[in-house]
Amino acid sequence: MGEIQDNMGKFYYNKEEVYEALIKTSKDFIVIGNLKTGIFKYPVEIARVLNLPSQIIDNPMKYWKEIILEEDWEKFYESNEKFMSGKESFHHVDFRIRNNKNEIVWLKCIGNMMKDKSGIPSTFVGMISLHEKNNKIDPVTRLFVIEEFFKSLEAKLENPPENIGVLILGINNFKRINEFYGRETGDAILRKISGIIQDAVPYSAEVYKLDGTNFGIILEDTSKEKIEKIYETIKDKFEEKQIVSKNEDILAVSVGVAMYPDDGQNYKELYQYAKYSRGYSKRKEGNSITFFSKELLESNARYLKILYLLKRDIDNGFKNFDIFYQPQIKSKSQEIEGVEALLRWSCEEYGCISPMEFIPILEENNLMVNVGKWVLKQSLETYKKEWSPYVPDLSISVNVSFVQFIDKNFVEDVKKILEESGVNPKNLVLELTESCMVNNINYIKKIYMALKKLGIKIALDDFGTGYSSLGVLKELPIDIVKTDRIFVKNILSNNFDLVFIKFITELCHEINLKICIEGVEQKEECELVNNFGVDYIQGYYFGKPVPRLEITKKLKDGVKIF
Secondary structure: OEEEEEOOEEEEEOHHHHHHHHHHHOOOEEEEEEOOOOEEEOOHHHHHHOOOOOOEEEOOHHHHHHHEOHHHHHHHHHHHHHHHOOOOOEEEEEEEEEOOOOOEEEEEEEEEEEEOOOOOEEEEEEEEEEOOOOOOEOOOOOOEOHHHHHHHHHHHHHOOOOOEEEEEEEEOOOHHHHHHHOHHHHHHHHHHHHHHHHHHOOOOOEEEEOOOOEEEEEEEOOOHHHHHHHHHHHHHHHOOHHHOOOOOOOOOEEEEEEEEOOOOOOHHHHHHHHHHHHHHHHOOOOOEEEEOOHHHHHHHHHHHHHHHHHHHHHHOOOOOEEEEEEEEEEOOOOEEEEEEEEEEEEEOOOEEEOHHHHHHHHHHOOOHHHHHHHHHHHHHHHHHHHHOOOOOOOEEEEEOOHHHHOOOOHHHHHHHHHHHHOOOHHHEEEEEEHHHHOOOHHHHHHHHHHHHHOOOEEEEEEEOOOOOHHHHHHHOOOOEEEEOOHHHHOOOOOHHHHHHHHHHHHHHHHOOOEEEEEOOOOHHHHHHHHHOOOOEEEOOOOOOOEEHHHHHHHHHOOOOEO
16 A cells, blocks of 8 residues: 655555556556565566566566577666666666567667655666567557467467467447547557456466457467356456446457367468357347357358348349338327338348348448438338328338447438438437447437437337436437337236336326337237327237338328228
């Protein structure tokens, strides 16, 4: 424990905690030494590079002597002697070493000496940084880059241990952090994540910064059980909100694992299979780990084929894409209130593909923004040309992916499409799922207010399944709440679902929001929610999603009651 004294009194602090905080937030390697005992402490990553037996070293000069190039040793030693003897209080030297891969690397070391009350040198605090001329180190995380990952893995396989675990760890939706808080904050969070990973793995493990926000980990003589324990440790840290301070973001980590020799015999196979596995984990919600299996190859082949076909069809004027529409009914009169536009896609090889499968592929591969604009444009044109003559006040609901929502041109694109269509903005409802909204309320509120200024209505979809449902209602300017269909599925037998829908309906009406109940399939379910006074009902009981021409025919024939 340390202390600082001034006219305000004593301020106490934990030296170890301060040190750990510094090494996880600084781009440099923080070194601290007790000049009276000769004991120094180094960050774990530089200790590995220097081949130190541990982070805490007694008389580290003998280790430096072994790795510093002979022609640079004299200036390094002289600088340290002047410093340690108290002749100089500032230390600054550039020098070269051979790292643990027998490569020559330039380092820069700067430091300051602190003296005790008697004027005797007591503490050294310094920073070791990788010289700008080194291009093998990621400047943000201070980890070796992907090329070094490949070199190390390939070298290990020349004389392999009993087994090797290759892990690729990715941060899900990290793009949101940079979008919301800026690159500088994103970099600081990456450094913190780098520290979390290095704290969780054994000292002998190697951690690398790969492409994007992916990290690579190489573990020798390990097992699936040990890897799962490491993953659990990392996951627990990620589930703490402190990773992204002073905001609502909860980062999730997805991990893919390939094992030598069971899964692959060379570094390319192991990397590719770990990458496939990580992709599989990423497609799940939240934290997830996936160990490679032969079945994943088939899944990945299907994924890549669907991706290829989606790109082809988009380039061909959205060929094979279609929009189905499901009616939304006024609860009291059972007249049509509006329709929800639902994207559909099929291909000759696989037939009709579930939106649950192809929409995530669009989102993961930067295709959703253009597809989303196409859906909005087509839906508004259909409404204007085919439906408004029969039901002028019909509402048209369009789902918005979070990928679209964070696009910098989103509001302007919506405004432009609305103007071109000639549709009154009050007839448009944009739906966004609750799970997307908890990530950054302030950012979302800003976009929502811009949309509200255009006269567009906002619907909160899948309500009740997220982290902070009631908080979302309090913070965002929402017009309509749509409950997730899971709450209707067992409403006739489950008292919780019954009470939940009744409570949410009363709450929404108290704060002047409309409520739409999704998933109603039976007459008894319809009668039950009607008794609660809900505003709108949507579900198979009133109609499945159908092509636009079926909606057009009903409206043309004067069908208003479903």
